[in-house]
Amino acid sequence: MTSPALTLPKAELHLHVEGTLEPELAFELAARNGVRLPFDSVEELRAAYRFTDLQSFLDLYYACMDVLRTREDFRDLAAAYLRRAAAEGVRHAELFFDAQAHAARGVPYAEIVAGLREALDDAARQGVTGGLILCFLRDAPVEEAEAVWAEAKQSPGELLGVGLDSAEVGHRVGPFAHIFGEARELGLHAVAHAGEEGGADYVWEALRELGAERIDHGIRSLEDPELVRHLAEEHVPLTVCPFSNVRLRAVDTLADHPLPAMLAAGLHVTVNSDDPAYFGGYAGENLAAVAEQFGLGRAELALLARNSVTGSFAPEARRRELLAQVDAWETSAR
């Protein structure tokens, strides 16, 4: 029987578009662009998906994205993700992209955005809405982020917001605060990865110094009761990615995942896929797995879906539409 999690209408809020690069597409794009991957076959690449921590994953993630060169590559990548996500019930998707990593290879920002937006526009015609969140790499020199931002801020209307990703521990948010301040002044939303491998202090600084409205991962927030109280009172959405946390060894097994404790603490939890091509499943599969692991029923799944919608940056009218779809899903099976 297919899991009800796969038909549940939902929003995906934590998704790196480069992390949706399936090995087959990686080799197709490598051939198209005359780029050599450091692997001889799809099987050999897939066999390399054994990670010991975030950094071991990032090394492979940045190596594979070398095949992404043109507007068409970014369009095809996002289109493949959006098709697959739609088949699992995703109705709204906010895509992170790492323009800075592509700038280092000479890929123009405008090409990346044009390709991604073409795929999003096509998806919108099929009933899946969404937008783009430009992420800065916290482990790279801030000057690189500033260079990308100088271009991005010329057309802020192409973005929903800005984010911060890559290696967390030892890479504090302070150097990026001025960029986030400017982005917020331009009316952009702000999100940040925090509390994935770093402790609760990383979450506090993302909130205080970047004005982050959502925290990506945030699983270590539970270590600080005052932070938990603050996140619950302020309804700060946490974009949790269970398969990612298991694959990157932030938790030992799915059974050890803090998701039930986070829900019990009244946190605004959402379930997402992070880098689904690398971590063994898309949004629906993450939800199906936690539903099975923790015995979540339709009411809890509907709550997670509502959290994803109310935690999204979709316009109010679209949120109402999506919430009505979740209500219909919840009552239809009774």
Ligand SMILES: Nc1ncnc2[nH]cnc12
């Ligand atoms: N899980 C993750 N954490 C930080 N940066 C990332 N970039 C892609 N996936 C990431």
Ligand SMILES: [Zn+2]
């Ligand atoms: Zn992430």
